[in-house]
Amino acid sequence: AQKVTQAQTEISVVEKEDVTLDCVYETRDTTYYLFWYKQPPSGELVFLIRRNSFDEQNEISGRYSWNFQKSTSSFNFTITASQVVDSAVYFCALSYGTGFQKLVFGTGTRLLVSP
Amino acid sequence: DSGVTQTPKHLITATGQRVTLRCSPRSGDLSVYWYQQSLDQGLQFLIQYYNGEERAKGNILERFSAQQFPDLHSELNLSSLELGDSALYFCASSEVAQSTDTQYFGPGTRLTVL
Numbered sequence: 184a185q186k187v188t189q190a191q192t193e194i195s196v197v198e199k200e201d202v203t204l205d206c207v208y209e210t211r212d213t214t215y216y217l218f219w220y221k222q223p224p225s226g227e228l229v230f231l232i233r234r235n236s237f238d239e240q241n242e243i244s245g246r247y248s249w250n251f252q253k254s255t256s257s258f259n260f261t262i263t264a265s266q267v268v269d270s271a272v273y274f275c276a277l278s279y280g281t282g283f284q285k286l287v288f289g290t291g292t293r294l295l296v297s298p
Numbered sequence: 299d300s301g302v303t304q305t306p307k308h309l310i311t312a313t314g315q316r317v318t319l320r321c322s323p324r325s326g327d328l329s330v331y332w333y334q335q336s337l338d339q340g341l342q343f344l345i346q347y348y349n350g351e352e353r354a355k356g357n358i359l360e361r362f363s364a365q366q367f368p369d370l371h372s373e374l375n376l377s378s379l380e381l382g383d384s385a386l387y388f389c390a391s392s393e394v395a396q397s398t399d400t401q402y403f404g405p406g407t408r409l410t411v412l
Contacts, residue, residue, distance in 0.1 A: 227403065286331075288340060291341075
């Protein structure tokens with residue numbers, strides 16, 4: 184079965200701290216895609232990144248970086264020098280196989296960044 | 299702003315009633331998806347349409363139905379509403395309907411059933 188686990192329910196940090204959000208996935212497919220979405224307090228879901236299963240290169244975008252490791256089935260997300268505006272719920276998601284896309288979401292990690 | 303629009307933003311109604319949620323996908327996107335986000339169930343896929351045709355169904359109740367119109371906008375109809383249907387309903391769109399796609403989400407419609 185396809186599954187995404189975000190074991191961290193809530194993380195609290197102080198501004199400027201680095202924080203890593205964990206994501207572990209399960210799938211039997213060799214072709215799959217991993218995503219991170221951000222849900223700020225306003226409620227919308229904002230796309231952050233997509234990685235495919237054949238590309239294990241880490242990615243950095245400003246203060247955000249992602250570490251994809253197939254050996255541990257993990258796709259972790261690190262925010263460097265966190266800011267109050269980073270406070271949100273972050274979801275990891277998986278789409279798999281070919282044909283139509285169905286996203287399977289993790290339960291989300293709530294990040295609280297205090298000043 | 300993802301380019302996906304949803305109306306209304308908030309909806310308050312009573313048990314037993316019927317409501318319609320509307321979604322306009324991003325320009326050029328042919329595929330529309332509906333999701334329900336509730337406290338106890340998390341984010342659940344409901345149904346997908348591609349260019350007017352239903353492509354996939356998830357955990358959608360029989361009381362719920364959807365359609366995609368020729369102009370590609372979509373509507374989600376919820377009937378015989380129950381208290382447990384209170385949730386945030388998201389629409390997402392993508393270019394086609396492949397697993398390679400990225401889904402872009404609208405701002406959501408918050409439904410409250412009293």
